[in-house]
Amino acid sequence: MKDHRVLSGMRPTGQLHLGHYHGVLKNWARLQNEYDSYYFVADWHAFTTHYSDKIDLEKNVADMIVDWLATGLNPNTATLFVQSKVPEHAELHLLLSMSTPLSWLERVPSFKDQQEKLKTKDLSTYGFLGYPLLQSADILIYKAGLVPVGEDQVAHVEFTREVARRFNYVYGREANFEDKAEVAIKKMGKKQSKLYRELRKSYQETGDDESLIKAKALLGEQQNITLGDRERLLGYIEGLGKIILTEPEAHLTKASKMPGLDGQKMSKSYNNTISLREGPELVKQKINKMPTDPARIKLTDPGDPNKCPVFQMHKIYSSEDTMNWVTDGCKNAKIGCIDCKKPIIDSIISELVPIQEEIAKYQSNPNLIQEIIFEGSERARSVARATMEEVRDAMGITY
Ligand code: TRP
Ligand code: SF4
Numbered sequence: 001m002k003d004h005r006v007l008s009g010m011r012p013t014g015q016l017h018l019g020h021y022h023g024v025l026k027n028w029a030r031l032q033n034e035y036d037s038y039y040f041v042a043d044w045h046a047f048t049t050h051y052s053d054k055i056d057l058e059k060n061v062a063d064m065i066v067d068w069l070a071t072g073l074n075p076n077t078a079t080l081f082v083q084s085k086v087p088e089h090a091e092l093h094l095l096l097s098m099s100t101p102l103s104w105l106e107r108v109p110s111f112k113d114q115q116e117k118l119k120t121k122d123l124s125t126y127g128f129l130g131y132p133l134l135q136s137a138d139i140l141i142y143k144a145g146l147v148p149v150g151e152d153q154v155a156h157v158e159f160t161r162e163v164a165r166r167f168n169y170v171y172g173r174e175a176n177f178e179d180k181a182e183v184a185i186k187k188m189g190k191k192q193s194k195l196y197r198e199l200r201k202s203y204q205e206t207g208d209d210e211s212l213i214k215a216k217a218l219l220g221e222q223q224n225i226t227l228g229d230r231e232r233l234l235g236y237i238e239g240l241g242k243i244i245l246t247e248p249e250a251h252l253t254k255a256s257k258m259p260g261l262d263g264q265k266m267s268k269s270y271n272n273t274i275s276l277r278e279g280p281e282l283v284k285q286k287i288n289k290m291p292t293d294p295a296r297i298k299l300t301d302p303g304d305p306n307k308c309p310v311f312q313m314h315k316i317y318s319s320e321d322t323m324n325w326v327t328d329g330c331k332n333a334k335i336g337c338i339d340c341k342k343p344i345i346d347s348i349i350s351e352l353v354p355i356q357e358e359i360a361k362y363q364s365n366p367n368l369i370q371e372i373i374f375e376g377s378e379r380a381r382s383v384a385r386a387t388m389e390e391v392r393d394a395m396g397i398t399y
Contacts, residue, residue, distance in 0.1 A: 004035050004036070004145040004146055005035065005036045005037075005038065005142055005143060005144045005145055005146070006031050006032075006035040006036065006037040006038065006144060006145070006146045006147070006148060006251070007037070007038040007039075007040075007138070007139055007142050007144035007146075007147055007248075008028065008038075008039055008040075008147055008148045008149060009039070009040045009041070009042040009045070009083065009135075009138055010024070010039075010040075010041060010042060010064065011041075011042045011043075011045045011046050012041050012042070012043055012046055012055075012057060012060035012061050012063075012064045013046050013049075013050060013055060013060070013268075014055075014060070014268050015063070015268075015273075015275040015276070015277060016063075016064065016067040016275065016276050017266060017268070017273035017274055017275045017276060018258055018266060018273070018274050018275075018276070018348070019258045019260065019265065019266030019267060019273065020067075020276075021071055021258075021276060021355075022257065022258040022316065023150070023253060023257075023258055023266075024148075024150075024253060025067075025068065025071045025072070025073070026071070026072070027148055027253050028068075028073060028078075028148065029071065029072035029073055029074075031146075031148060031251075032073060032074060032077045032078040033077065035146065036079075037077070037078040037079065038078065038079045038081070038142050038144065038380060038383075039068065039073060039078055039079070039080050039081075040080070040081045040082060040083050040086075040138070040380070041061050041064050041065065041081075041082045041083060042083050042135075042138070043057060043061055043082055043083050043084050044083050044084055044089070044090075044134065045083070045131065045134065045135070046060075047127060048125075048127050048128045048130075048131040048134070049114070049118065049121060049123065049128065050121075051122075051125070051127070052122070061082055061373075062366070062369055062373075065080060065082075065369055065372065065373060066359055066362045066363060066369060067276055067277075067359065068080060069358065069362055069372070070276070070355050070356075070358035070359045070362060071276070071355055071358075075372045075375070075376060079376050079379045079380050080372060080373070080376040081373065081376040081377040081379070081380040081381075082373055082376075082377055083138065085373065085374075085377035085380075085381070086141075086377055086380050086381045086384050088141060088381065088384035088385060088387075088388050089134070089137050089138055089141055089384065090137075091388060092137040092140065092141050092384075092387070092388065092391060093130070093133060093134045093136075093137040095391060095395065096133055096136060096137055096140075096163055096167065097130065097133060099166055099167065099170055100133055100163060100166075102129075104159065104162065104163075105129050105130065105132060105133065106129070108132045108155055108156065108159055109155050110132070110152065110155065110156070111128075111129065111132075114128075132155075132156045132159050132160075133159075133163065135156050135160065136156075136159065136160040136163045136164075139157070139160050139248050140160065140163070140164055140167075140245045140246075140248070140387070141383075141384045141387050141388070142380070142383055142384065142387070143245070143246045143387065144246075144248050145246065145248060145249065146248065146249055146251040147160075147248050147249070147250055147251060148251040148252075148253050149250055149251070149252070149253060150252075150253050151252065153250070154250045154252065157248055157249070157250035158250070160247075160248055161247040161248065163245075164245040164246065164247045164248075165247060167244065167245050167391075168235070168240065168241060168242065168243050168244055168245060169240065169241065171241075171244065171391075171394040171395055172231075172235055172240065172241030172242035172243065172244055172394065173240075173241035173242075174241065174242065177232065177235075177236075177241055177242070178236075180229075180232055181232045181233060181235075181236040184225055184229035184232050184233055185197065185233065187224060187225050187229065188222055188224070188225060189224075192218065192222065195218060196215060196218055196219075196233065199211045199212075199214050199215035199218065199237070200215060200236065200237050203215065203237055203238070204237075204238075204239060212237060212238075215237050216234065216237070219233055219234060227390075228242070231243050231244060231390075242394070244390055244391060244394050245387075245391075257312075257315065257316060258316060259309055259312040259313060259316075260272030260273060260309075261273070261274070261286055261287075261289070261290050261309070262290075262291060262309060263291075263308075263309030263312055274286060274348065276352065276355055276356070276359070277356065277359060278352065280349045280352075283345060283348050283349055283352070284345050284349075287310075287313075287341050287344055287345045287348070288338065288341060288345075290309055290310055290341065291309060292308050292309075292310055292337045292340075293305070293307045293308040293330070294307075295307070296330070296333075296337060299333065299336050300333050301333060302330070302331055302332060302333045303330045303331065303333070304330070304331065305326055305327050305330050305331070308330070310337070310340060310341055310344065311326060311330075313344045314326055314343075314344060317343070317344055317347035317348070317351075318343055318344070318347070322343055326340055
């Protein structure tokens with residue numbers, strides 16, 4: 001599975017919190033061991049909604065990388081980088097913009113949603129409209145197969161697939177495509193050519209995915225054909241032109257079960273977060289201030305844990321035994337809400353201790369962070385450069 005490339009990004013618009021940790025970062029850390037993974041700080045994307053805000057990007061970018069490292073991303077396993085350090089993203093964005101219909105962008109659900117939600121921001125900009133296309137460039141430039149994202153981003157990955165398909169359709173149809181594909185088939189040797197033809201025939205006749213997958217695997221193993229030939233033959237299976245940009249798939253991150261302090265999803269925009277850098281005193285204060293089942297006014301009033309955001313947190317942090325103690329104690333008015341909150345406070349504080357130790361370690365070594373960003377970005381850049389060569393070639397920008 002290592003041949004599938006994973007890519008995802010995060011906008012550096014504020015501090016990372018427990019919702020990011022439980023909902024995103026743990027997932028990224030797991031994927032880095034299974035796939036060739038690319039994770040980046042989407043700093044340009046921050047301007048699409050915050051172009052005039054005074055956010056300290058330099059600090060946010062460094063803090064974000066530090067928090068990623070502290071929660072388990074490994075710069076030797078995954079490629080960690082910063083978008084603006086790979087300016088090829090902007091070149092691909094520009095070139096893709098030439099063939100992307102305006103109506104596709106206007107139709108992306110987040111376009112209208114965000115304009116409604118963020119009424120105080122000026123979102124009638126060219127950059128905001130084009131933001132999903134910048135995201136497409138981020139993905140396509142690495143030929144990523146899997147994009148781990150939350151529900152709200154799935155439409156952007158779908159949009160990216162359409163952009164890739166259109167690009168391949170417009171620029172992948174070279175003169176003499178069939179002749180060139182036939183020559184390429186012969187280069188594979190007798191046995192392999194025969195197998196390729198059989199799989200292609202079977203796929204075209206029956207459309208069965210199995211043959212398509214096998215044919216792609218076969219092409220992946222070929223040593224004696226060029227990259228261009230491989231793309232031709234990939235496209236030839238389906239009868240199209242060359243496949244230059246690969247269509248990614250969304251890898252849906254299960255909705256984070258991490259509730260915020262008010263029981264809604266934990267999110268900066270709801271102001272209900274616990275940051276990864278929160279000190280123990282503040283954690284205690286925040287949890288103690290959490291609303292509980294409104295029916296429990298006095299200690300003697302029985303409550304219902306299912307109507308209480310605190311119980312949602314127990315689901316993340318507590319053992320069966322503790323949960324039973326809560327349910328019994330709440331329904332039968334045997335425990336107070338402050339008692340009930342205590343184990344959560346303890347769990348969160350002890351969860352944050354090792355993370356904060358790591359954060360402190362990295363913060364004391366800013367040069368190391370700069371080096372990690374530099375090296376990751378260079379590694380990303382060499383992949384991005386190779387894709388841009390192919391894109392320019394396909395578009396005839398060869399002079
Ligand atoms: N739009 C994403 C978000 O707001 C961030 C992002 C930018 C991204 N480029 C990406 C995510 C590419 C996945 C792939 O969360
Ligand atoms: Fe919520 Fe616990 Fe209080 Fe019940 S006892 S209302 S679950 S905080």
